[in-house]
Amino acid sequence: MKAFIHQKDNWPEFTWNSNDFLDLLSEARNLQGRLIGKMETLGFDLRNEALLDTLTLDVLKSSEIEGEFLDPDQVRSSIARRLGMEIAGAVDADRSVEGVVEMMLDATQRCFDPLTADRLFDWHAALFPTGRSGMYKITVADWRKDTTGPMQVVSRAMGKERVHFQAPDSNLVEKEMTRFLDWVNNSKIDLVMKAAIAHLWFVTIHPFEDGNGRIIRALTDMLLAQADKSNQRFYSMSAQVRLERKQYYEILEKTQKGNLDITDWIVWFLNCLINALRSTDLILSKVLFKAAFWQKHVDTALNDRQRKLLNRLMDGFDGKLTSSKWAKIAKCSKDSAVRDINDLIEKGILQKEAARGRSTNYELIGLPAGNQVGKGESNS
Structure with a gap:
């Protein structure tokens, strides 16, 4: 019995029923346009502040999904430094923080550049500058080798690890990724749809020994930035996935063990995106509050x-x-x-x-x- 979708005879010929999510796709597109329009009305400094807040949140929450809690001040300082922004209380960042920031900024600031194997290898090397994941030596900047057995996709909730599915054998990864990268760079599908499908497809292949989750979230941001026609990020899918982590792993497991009809996955992804777009009001209100606060207290002795x-x-x-x-x-x-x-x-x-x-x-x-x-x- 072929238990997982990558083992089906017609893999990766995904199918879906557009009627089940056309309204959601339209809503997501509408919210994207309204958000970009709203941000364009802000002054340069406020827009940069919102960008910095969003990217900081994205890096923090993407790492949290993997059970890694980074220092917010280090993340914020690293992003600001790389974007040429001056912020109060800037601090030096650990190499592990710098690596995640490097990857995220490359994905979003160069969102219109082609995605290549070498670019993915650079992202992977940035995540693991010592060649180790924790105490363990891993294959870095290359496809996984499965030297310790099959690659299993596991969630790490409260120490109760659960295997959701098993990825293709390592000897298939290069061929699978060649096909995937060709599709990402050349497919003419709607870019929000491309982000949804690419996320599932990459997670299914799980091409690296470690770091796949953070890399696919960076890739998702890259494709959504293309959809926004802007390399400035004002909403965080990673933060929303962190909130919906349980549902994320549930729909991922269900889809992996189903057939190649991925309608339910696309519906979940679009709902998650819509929630992420709506949550941006919090970031904007905080930025506006900060600007108003310092304007009010410009003459206050502090x-x-x-x-x-x-x-x-x-x-x-x-x-x-x-x-x-x-x-x-x-x-x-x-x-x-x-x-x-x-x-x-x-x-x-x-x-x-x-x-x-x-x-x-x-x-x-x-x-x-x-x-x-x-x-x-x-x-x-």
């Missing part, structure tokens, strides 16, 4: 520590703000942190959160909800 921490709060603070965390980030004493915070409370900028636990938490007055981009952490 020290460098206060400006640094306020920018951190508006850029997506990791966890809850306490006086201890303030002191750690600002590299000052606890007493100085308390004085900074009390001064901002007196100026109507900060306020105490409702009492929770043993620590006192502080929040920026008026900050849009959902302003955290990193992983949560307990109070300290």
Whole structure:
């Protein structure tokens, strides 16, 4: 019995019923156009701020799907540096962060360049600069070799790994990828549809020993950028996939174990894209809030520590703000942190959160909800 779609006789001749998703495709296209139009009305600085926020979110959430939590400040600083943007509180980034950022920016800023095997190898090498995944040596910048057995696609939810399907044997990968790359570069299909199909097709082949998930999400962003006719990204599919992670693996497994009719997969992908486009209002509201905040407080007396921490709060603070965390980030004493915070409370900028636990938490007055981009952490 041929258990997976790549084992079917007519693989990869996908089929679908357009009537089941034409309305969704139309809605996605409409939302894309409206979003690009809205962003074009913003000034240069605000548009760059929204771009930086979106790319930061995309890199963080793509890595989180794989169970890897990157430092938000390092990601943001790395992206800003590569895009020639000056930001407050910039920090140096680890090589692992730089690699993910390099790949994502190459995919999106050069979205109209052809996709080649060498380009994918460059992305893979950027993800694994030491030639290792964790403690294990892997094949880097080349197709997988399956030296330790068949490649199985596994989700990593809370330590409960689940095998969703088995990829084609490694001796088939080069042929499969040659066919895939020819289709990506030469197919005349609608670009949103191309992104949906390419995502499924690449995941099915799973051409690398590790890093396939992050690479296909970069490739999906590349094709969606082509669909937008813009290399500026203002919505994050990775962030939405992170939210819909359980459903993602469910539809992926169902599709892999079905026939070559991928209608259900396309419906899921379009719904996920629509949700990602709608969620952009949060990013935009945060950018506009930040611009309005600094305009309002242009003459407010603030020290460098206060400006640094306020920018951190508006850029997506990791966890809850306490006086201890303030002191750690600002590299000052606890007493100085308390004085900074009390001064901002007196100026109507900060306020105490409702009492929770043993620590006192502080929040920026008026900050849009959902302003955290990193992983949560307990109070300290």
